[in-house]
Amino acid sequence: MPSPCAHCAVRHKSVCSALNDAELNHLNRIAHTKRYETGQLIMSDEEPTDFFANVIVGVIKLEKTAADGRQQIVGLLFPSDFLGRAISSSNLYFAEAATDVELCCFAYREFERMLATYPGLERRLFESTLSELDAAREWMFLLGRKTAEEKVASFLHMIASRLPAVGCAHSPVNPVLSFQLPLTRADIADYLGLTIETVSRQLSRLKKRGAIELPSSRVVRVPDAAVLMRVATGDTGA
Amino acid sequence: MPSPCAHCAVRHKSVCSALNDAELNHLNRIAHTKRYETGQLIMSDEEPTDFFANVIVGVIKLEKTAADGRQQIVGLLFPSDFLGRAISSSNLYFAEAATDVELCCFAYREFERMLATYPGLERRLFESTLSELDAAREWMFLLGRKTAEEKVASFLHMIASRLPAVGCAHSPVNPVLSFQLPLTRADIADYLGLTIETVSRQLSRLKKRGAIELPSSRVVRVPDAAVLMRVATGDTGA
DNA sequence: CGACATGTTGAACCTCATCAACCGACGTGG
């Protein structure tokens, strides 16, 4: 009998890709699905969490909050991404569902044991941590050096490339990108180090420029990804 | 005969701490020392590098550059830190000596083999990567949400806590921190997402406030680390 | 319908970037 994992949407992109079928069966035995609604806390920064998880559906924010209320999103998790600090003790940020979320969870203890048993798994996790580090550093450049317009354009470009293609299947000929924003304006602002007003204004600006269309406030169409990319890098024919 | 590593300054803090004496001897056989002067390129973002290294002496900048010349430092490496992406292929940033630097280098191939042989080593490297990720995310908050004054205060506080204690040994009673800045104003600006002028002004401001003293432009004294910390977090008795 | 959350737009303000002058230290060459 085939493992339920065989039909998993993220089977070949998640950390599970490091495991063969037999090993996957083993992993599957300690796994269980969990759902969260938009806005729910998934991992606290105050008390330790007792599980790891693969993101199956939805988007998760990793966020830092200061005593005075300032917030900064320090990472986003998409389907196939891994949640939870392998090893580690304290969390310096918390995880919250940005959309409705479905996770494939592994109890802490048992997953640690799997890590020890299958070295490929730990290596795969290491690789994904290195990717997170790359992404974080990319974002450091954005936060420190990009203008508001570049930030918003970069954000849209990133979302367009990371979001699993959904809803744009109806016109396979036309390479127009169209997607739903998984984040509110407030979330986007907290991700880009801006205010919601500035985000809103820059979106309007990009629309006027023709770099994007906004059929509704949460839906974005990108007629030409290259144009958006050029705005994102400040490469405006100067 | 004791391994040369026995007297290494970073023996117990670097990744080497994962190895016992015999293993260390093995590692030592593939190691060699390299020196760089301030400003020298250590790892390029264009061509792959053929070695990993422990930082023995000095400070290294990890830096990103955009086509139009904008720069952002995305990480600093201090003695005992590890340089080089275990695994990985391309580098998205380059490494440059911020001060004169001494490295303990390992050839790529052979170090990879050691990683496979001693799983503790890979795990130790994984842990240090997680710490880097934490640091990067901490810095994302700084870049996105802190004011110029908070940024500079945070930077000084970070340096004070990471820099190996040197030169302040003459007054063990008084807990005054005093240290040399390993970075120029331009570097500090690139690390904080500011301009050199703003960095300079904020340093003067902190001096006027009494949060720091500046015996010379590169030497900082911190009479009270708690005061500096409060400025760094915007906790100014509001 | 009203209450509330989300998003847009306008006007005033402020922080920080920009441009520029200046200082001291250092090294070089006439």
Place this chain on the structure above:
DNA sequence: CCACGTCGGTTGATGAGGTTCAACATGTCG
């Protein structure tokens, strides 16, 4: 030896980009 240029750093004047405060629009839910 001093004139000179360069480099790192400081300080001032000015202005732009983003924040703040505020009003308004839109959509959803009881």
